[in-house]
Amino acid sequence: MKPNGTGDVQVVGLQKTFWERGRGEIRAVAGMDFTCHPGEVFGLLGANGAGKTTTLRMLATVLQPTSGWATVNGHDVRTAPEKVRRSLGFHSASTALYPRLTVRETLDFFARVNRYPADAVEERIETLLDRFALGSYADARVDVLSSGMKQKVSIARTVAHDPPVLIFDEPSVGLDVVNALELRRIVRELRDQGKAIIFSTHVMPEAERVCDRIGIMHRGRLLAVGTLEQHRDRTGLHYLEDIFVAELERAGYDGAP
């Protein structure tokens, strides 16, 4: 499906606050600004609790921003949430598949509910089965697949409707080395197809290898945004892990996420 909008993601002043009994007001996201262009992997690098998932959930319209705005493929997350969701594929380590559906039914379901043209769904499914080497498992129920195959099906269902924007929220958590490598290869391939990809992770080597630009996130804020080279030039450090720690210290890191 060709993107009918800008194909990018724009985030301006995005904030999310919530309340908990006993803790009071908590600013999960305290003002984020970034853009992710088509054909780019934008990495959100941060420790657990930095606000990455909350940011991505706001982009996926699962959560409503407290203030600020964001557009996905030119659609506002507040005013056109369904158009936003049809323009993106959301994949996270915590998302799962329906165990009692077959691989083919899974892809069919996600393509159709995201309004992929009905007459092209069959062809799209065959393409995906072929691309992810799932052909021989097409009619097997998901619950009998290995975890590596499930991972492939999960990514295939994320792109089933060929969205211009993809969000990967810590996708490699729990994956073995082989499957993690396969995941990175797929992400790079999707980027080469012109997708705008937001990739959140706390694994430094993964961010170095996959992301074109990296935003370092801490306590709901982006501390620094740039390519790996720009981060190196600015800090004078080579490894992303050192750069990350240096940025956190500069922001007054005290051990809390």
Next chain:
Amino acid sequence: MSPLATLFRNEIRMLVRDTRMILIGIVLPLMVFPVLILVLRMVDRGESERIQAAVFTYAVTGPHGPWARELVGRALAHEAGPDLPGRFEERVTEHADSLLAVGTLHLIVEGAEGDPEDVARPPPSPGGATPSSSALLRLHYRAQSDFSRAARAGLQGRLTALRAAERDSVLDAAGFPVSASDVATVIPTNAAAPEREGNALLGLALTPFVLLLMLTGGSIAAVDTLSGEKERGTLESLLTTGLSRTDIVRGKLLAIVCLGFALVLVNTVNLLLYLVFGVLELPPHLAFGLAPVDVGLVLLLLTPLAVLVAAALLLLSGRVDGYKEFQIGFFPLLLGFVALSAAAMMPGMDLRSVIALVPVAGIGVAVREVVLGKHDWLFLTVAWTSSGTLAWLLVGLTERTLSTERLVGGATFDEAEVRGGPDLFPRRVLRWFAVLWAVFFTTSLWLGDTLGLRGQIFLNLVVLFSGTSFLLLRAYRLDWREVLSLRAPPRMAWVAVLIGAPAGYLTGVGLAEFLNAYVLPIPESVLEAFGDVMLDTGLPLWQLLLFLAVMPGVFEEIAFRGVLQHGLSKRLRPLALCLAVGAVFGLFHVALFRIIPTAYLGAVLAASVVLTRSIYPAMLWHILNNSVALVPARFGWIDADTSIPGRAYGIAVVGLGVAFWILWRFRVEPRRTRSADRAAGGDASRT
């Protein structure tokens, strides 16, 4: 195929592939009936065979033992009596009580000493032993033993028959002019067809049974569909698709409703096969008969229940975090539904009662009546509508629950939910009034007769209405002046009230008469009984006015036009607000025939508060309204037979129009009130 249809197909596909659901929801219930009928037949046949073949042992005791033994011997030999089960054998023992307790003896026949004043001396019988003083025969048996009960019933039947025969012979011997056995013969005849008796049983049990099916089958679908999705991690995938939240709820709801209906249909057909079409022979004395149109009507009545159950299960599934939590929430839900549906089993729960307004319970009574062949269309419509409305509200609530961020966020993103206070109050006010209604309904039901009129009014108005109002004001930190609209109204509002109160009362009477004539005929006896309760209290007039006019005028206004109206005003436009406040006010006057007229009064009073921004005119209006209703009847100026001429209603409508024109003409805008309040408080703040 639309996304909604795709989701629905997906849900059904997953449910059908769930073997647990097929097993528990369909296979097991399908097996229940034939197994139950076969077991009942086997038990019934086996029991009667065993009793017929049994040897019943009895012992004779007591000071008049010989007399009792002789009497029992003659009774057992008396062939004109009812058939005896099995064979009777006397056992001579010193320990009759112990042997009866352990089951070795089935019966003890005691020839006891009776009270000479109460017990007639037994008639001497030809050749029989006669006790020397007054005696009576006691039969000791154990009710928990089928054999002991059968022995007692058989022997008692024979003794009764013997006594009747001997009484007749004594009368004959004394020259009674006609045959004594022909005098005042009582022959009970059951006019009901066997199907009617069976249907009476079926009517009682059908709704709870169907609900159980819906709840057990539906729970498997519901737990899998939302809380299961949360636990599996598929919910977030679904929420990030192009489906709207409404589509998700409707797709899932539709799947559960379809499943619930499929279960009901399958089991209804199953039920009819055995009970009505007689595929298996039923136990003796058990027969059923249902016309096809009544089967259809019952299914139609059960429709809102299917949606209600599905919505409640889906709501629960959306609110909990996984299977375990679902189970914890499911059992109270199950108990609540089944308890409500069992209303049909309560004695005296008749048609045309307020039970029609209670969701689920109304359907239970309606189904019972339809199965018994009664079709009170008004009651059926009200019962269907009340359950349907609750189902509709629950569907809306479920949709909102799915839209809340807590579903995936794990924390609350709603400040009001955590901080409480005035922002939360508009969302909670109806919930609190629903609880208040339940308490009010229960106390009226159980304590009404005990407390008497004054006690009941004190409990309702002071304890319940004012107590709840005070607690809500405190709990939500509300500004009581603002909530209760404690402001001076425009002076012309008093004029409007003086015109409007009698006019409003008369139009209310007209509305009640219209309803009585064309919509909901109320038996005269009910109206008279209600009038008697209100007027024949023996109270002096001043107390009557205090308890039935002044106190309701003050306390009901605080609760309904104060607290309730303030809470709803944040969510509803003025017209909807007045109708909603009126409707809730009407529901608190639980007699079915009073609900609409009092709802009308409630809406009128709410409108006066909206227009004047003050509660005082509504209070006076309410007091005058009730006084106008009481005083003329109290002094006998009017009675139940008094007919009000049509032109009086016309004048009343005009009077009400004039009153509202005045209120509208001198209305107080909300903005003006706030600025006035600011102006009033400005000096204080400056100082």
